[in-house]
Amino acid sequence: MGKPTGFLEYPREETIERKPLQRLKDWKEYTEKQPEDMLKRQAARCMDCGTPFCHIGIEINGAASGCPINNLIPEWNDLVYRGKWKEALDRLLKTNNFPEFTGRVCPAPCEGSCTVELAGPAVTIKNIEKAIIDKGFENGWIQPRIPHKRTGKKIAIVGSGPAGLAAADQLNQAGHSVTVYERADKVGGLLTYGIPNMKLDKDVVERRVKLLRQEGIDFILNTEVGKDITSEELKNQFDSIILCTGAQKQRDLILQGREAEGVHFAMNYLTQATKRLLNIEVSEPLIDAEGKHVIVIGGGDTGADCVATALRQKCKSVVQFGKHPKLPDVRSDANMWPEQPNIFTMDYAYEEATAQYGHDPREYSVQTKKLVSDQNGRLKELHTVQMQRTSDDAGNLVFEEIPGSEKIWPADLVFIAIGFEGTELPVLKEFGVEHKNNKVDAKHGDYRTNIDGVFAAGDSRRGQSLIVWAIQEGRDCARQVDLSLMGSTVLP
Known part of the structure; x- marks a missing residue:
């Protein structure tokens, strides 16, 4: 695919980004539009590798390897190289409902499995994907696809994140009438209120939502199942229901001083920042980093x-704690291709912090010991100790404190970003759905819960994961729902 000798002739060219200090002045996306000649060169690097591991979509050691939605990457790379952009878009849309999202926020496990990476840097797959879909919108190639006939079947989807939207899109195209229920005031789940605007502009999300509405999908916002509408009402109104409520139960710190004023969950902070940007009223107390010492716990x-986000709010300082050691610059022997490479990288945020303060904000192998408040209950400092990773007598890896490494950090705001425990349980209890470890008990590939007619997909079923897994599950679940309703399915 591409040019047979392209990977030998052309070096990898990274995504062109706006200068860090420039982009800190606004909330716009940090990447720039990529020149077409550069994109064609990069597409030319896609080699005729025989077995394209880039789209195998499997898990190795618990991490994605290759594209979970099985994007036809070599095919659209070849078409981009030959200047056939509309044909490339057609191939891209065969497997991916929302390339404008994945092309911006997916961590690109496809690139970690690119065969070119065996001998050098991988093809810039994610960058090319984004360019294809953006060109599709720019040229008017993306138009509403209104189904020619309706089946008479009605489906409710609870949750409008990537899994819910993918399922809705697929089932609508199959001719079913789809209604999506969302408890927030906007569609998108974490696409809207979790991922900052500088990574995924909310106009990009709104553009897709508008298209889905034009194609016949109904969205009912500000509606929480179990509070504003009951499960019985949904069961009576719809032939099938899909739960796509995500993994929104944030993992907390059990720590002395946790109750201090100024300690917040990361997602609460990011959600509020986006609402403020969109001029949406915020009912909770204001969380603003301006002029404050900020510490982020979680790497x-x-x-x-x-x-x-804190940088754009003009914080006084910002530090991010991670419990693990700094990653190596190249793959270790235990992290072989085609696994996702666990190597040191400079994310957009760290480039910005380095440009602003002259150093990377990350601190490694840090254990937070306690939070300390002033006499008014306001957070004033955070105490840590350095950790080292060793092996016990049985050969198991353990973390031990390094004596004498204690440190006190000034802190006005602390954001807890240590992951998610699973989905929130009230909706599952409302439906009587069985769950294990805060996840819906439904098998991958089948997606049926213990309640007849109720399915589950995405992070609510599999736990915290990647956007591409959410889309994969939404698509696959939609196929199973279509099959259960119609006896056969037209969906891929």
């Missing part, structure tokens, strides 16, 4: 988004 993407 993942959500923590990085908190760093970037």
